[in-house]
Amino acid sequence: MKSSFRILTFFIISLSFSCSKPDSVIGTSEITKWPNGKTGAVSITFDDGIINQLTIAKPILDSLALPATFYIITGKVEGSGKGKFIGRSPEEIIQETQITPTDSNSFFERASLIAFTGTTEAEDYHARVGSLYESGKKDEAYKLLDEGYEKIRNGKMINTGEVIFHNNVEDTTTWEQYKLYSSQGHEIASHTVTHPRLAVLDEKNMLYELEQSKADLLKFIGEESIFSAEGPYGTENERVMEYAHEIYPALRNRMPEDWLEEINRGSDANPGESNREYVQWQRGPQTRHSIEEMKSWVDTVMNRDNIWLVLVIHGVENLGWEPKTKEELTQYFSYMKAKENDLWIETFRDVTKFIRARQNSQVKSSMEDGTISISLESELDPSVYSVPLTVKTYIPENWKQAKNSNQESLEIKSDSKGRYVMFPLKLSESSTFITN
Numbered sequence: 476m477k478s479s480f481r482i483l484t485f486f487i488i489s490l491s492f493s494c495s496k497p498d499s500v501i502g503t504s505e506i507t508k509w510p511n512g513k514t515g516a517v518s519i520t521f522d523d524g525i526i527n528q529l530t531i532a533k534p535i536l537d538s539l540a541l542p543a544t545f546y547i548i549t550g551k552v553e554g555s556g557k558g559k560f561i562g563r564s565p566e567e568i569i570q571e572t573q574i575t576p577t578d579s580n581s582f583f584e585r586a587s588l589i590a591f592t593g594t595t596e597a598e599d600y601h602a603r604v605g606s607l608y609e610s611g612k613k614d615e616a617y618k619l620l621d622e623g624y625e626k627i628r629n630g631k632m633i634n635t636g637e638v639i640f641h642n643n644v645e646d647t648t649t650w651e652q653y654k655l656y657s658s659q660g661h662e663i664a665s666h667t668v669t670h671p672r673l674a675v676l677d678e679k680n681m682l683y684e685l686e687q688s689k690a691d692l693l694k695f696i697g698e699e700s701i702f703s704a705e706g707p708y709g710t711e712n713e714r715v716m717e718y719a720h721e722i723y724p725a726l727r728n729r730m731p732e733d734w735l736e737e738i739n740r741g742s743d744a745n746p747g748e749s750n751r752e753y754v755q756w757q758r759g760p761q762t763r764h765s766i767e768e769m770k771s772w773v774d775t776v777m778n779r780d781n782i783w784l785v786l787v788i789h790g791v792e793n794l795g796w797e798p799k800t801k802e803e804l805t806q807y808f809s810y811m812k813a814k815e816n817d818l819w820i821e822t823f824r825d826v827t828k829f830i831r832a833r834q835n836s837q838v839k840s841s842m843e844d845g846t847i848s849i850s851l852e853s854e855l856d857p858s859v860y861s862v863p864l865t866v867k868t869y870i871p872e873n874w875k876q877a878k879n880s881n882q883e884s885l886e887i888k889s890d891s892k893g894r895y896v897m898f899p900l901k902l903s904e905s906s907t908f909i910t911n
Contacts, residue, residue: 500892502842504849504868506833508752508780509819511865512897515776516783516819516826517811519543520727522666522705524551526646527791527798533656535805539812544823546666546705546727547653549688551646554695556687558669560591561679572624577617582608585620586675592627595635602708605672609712616675645794650695657696662822665689665704665723673719674712681715685722702824702859703727709739709787724859725827727785730755734834746775746782753830754779759787760807761797770810777817783826828862831855832902838866849900857903864902869895 509516519536521528524547536543549555562568568588577585586608590601600623607616626632653663665688667673673681685704692700703725706715711729719726729737736751738744740759758772776782790798799807811820819826836853847868853860869892870877877885877896885896 498871498893500869501871502840502847502869504838504840504847504866506836506838506851507865507867507897508833509865510829510863510899511819512867513819514780514817516821517773517776518783518785518821518823518826519788519808520705520786520823521545521788522707523670523789523795524548524646524648524666525643525789525791525795526648527794528788529648529652529656531801532788532791532804533661535801535808536661537659539808541808541812541820542660542662542822542825544662544664544703545653545656546664547648548646548666548668548670549691550668551643552648552650552653552691552695554650555691556668558591559683560588561683562587562677565592569624569627572621573628577620577624579613582613582617582620583675583677585624586616586672587677587680589620589623589627590669590671592632594632596632597623597627599635601675602672605675605708609672609674609708609710650691654696657700660822662703662824663692663696663700664702664824665692665700667704667707670707672708672710673706673715674710678718681718685719689722699824703827709741711739725824725831727757727787727823730827732831732834735830740787747779749781751781752834753781753783755783755785757785757787759789759797760799762799766803766806769807773811773814773818777814783830785823825862828860829864832860832862833864836864836902840868851900851902853902855902857901860902862901863899865897866900867895867897869893 519541521532521543524545528545533543550558562584565588568585571581572585575581586601586604590598600619604616604620604623607619623632657663667684668688669684671684673684676684689701701723704719704723705727706719709728716726716729719728720731734752736749736754738746738754738756740757746754746756760769772784776784788799789796791804792798792801811818832853832855835855836851838849838851840847840849847870849866849868851864851866870887872894877887879885879898885898887894887896889895
């Protein structure tokens with residue numbers, strides 16, 4: 476994750492009174508684990524770009540000034556690159572299925588094509604085949620795929636009429652609307668072009684799903700929308716992760732940092748038992764989860780200092796998978812808002828940027844003639860990692876005020892080590908100097 480950039484940032488604190496007897500902590504600095512010394516972080520994320528997320532859930536968030544991340548299926552948005560099969564003649568492939576049963580050599584190509592043979596039942600076969608494959612049931616996946624192609628050859632494949640994620644006529648949000656939502660502080664990010672089972676796509680079709688979605692987000696919204704992505708169905712397939720991490724700096728599915736423990740939404744692991752610097756704890760609010768249980772997830776974050784709660788929400792009201800009601804979301808988001816003094820509620824993108832920058836930056840400080848100089852070094856690209864870090868600097872006991880390089884007063888606080896001030900500092904900030 477490191478680039479060729481190397482940034483040295485200076486920040487000077489001017490203190491009004493001269494030092495008393497030196498102390499080992501005085502003049503030292505650290506980067507706080509969370510912005511402004513908060514206890515933990517929460518990211519509210521939505522999958523599939525379902526219209527009710529934007530017309531019901533988003534207004535609730537906006538009324539509370541809370542940001543969220545919306546992972547959208549770009550192929551549904553007018554003007555985008557649409558879903559398609561890339562490869563040999565479909566007719567030729569279908570004919571081959573009559574002669575040769577599916578095996579490891581033909582599987583990815585056939586699994587890629589079947590979703591684009593013209594019916595919703597065929598798309599369902601693609602999804603079920605992918606589920607079997609990712610569960611390690613490869614032979615069963617091959618047999619199910621052969622069953623699907625037999626139906627196609629015999630003309631027995633039908634349109635089921637069921638609502639499917641990447642062909643939902645209800646979802647009519649435009650790029651102009653998504654760009655507006657991004658400007659309001661929300662993250663609009665990739666959930667691929669058509670919501671496929673990426674693990675069963677061949678290379679050409681997997682790359683199209685990942686790269687075309689990214690290209691449309693860049694074109695219609697901008698750089699801020701191509702930092703993070705989510706592979707559909709929460710896939711953690713190794714082959715998919717290898718490709719996707721080459722295209723997106725961060726994936727909600729999984730990230731490679733050794734200092735980050737990831738607990739996915741299907742796991743019962745206790746985040747409080749982890750000793751890693753950070754724990755990304757995913758929970759997926761479903762219809763079976765009560766508000767009290769959902770609140771307990773937030774309370775767990777408050778009881779530790781290393782947990783990042785990532786909420787994965789799909790349906791809202793009567794539309795989408797496992798929908799939560801407007802009343803439930805209002806109550807839940809309000810509960811989080813009430814704890815905002817201790818919780819950092821931010822997009823998946825910006826939390827990732829903060830913790831990655833913190834783990835890849837070093838802060839140094841020195842004190843001379845009533846001035847503490849703080850330097851921040853990092854090899855990350857400051858144009859990408861633009862979320863400010865929070866620096867905590869300890870000051871002498873007898874100093875009654877502290878000002879930053881802009882002559883702005885900083886609030887003086889105390890902990891078990893002594894008196895300190897905190898302030899934001901970006902990797903991109905240039906050197907500044909002040910006098911007492």
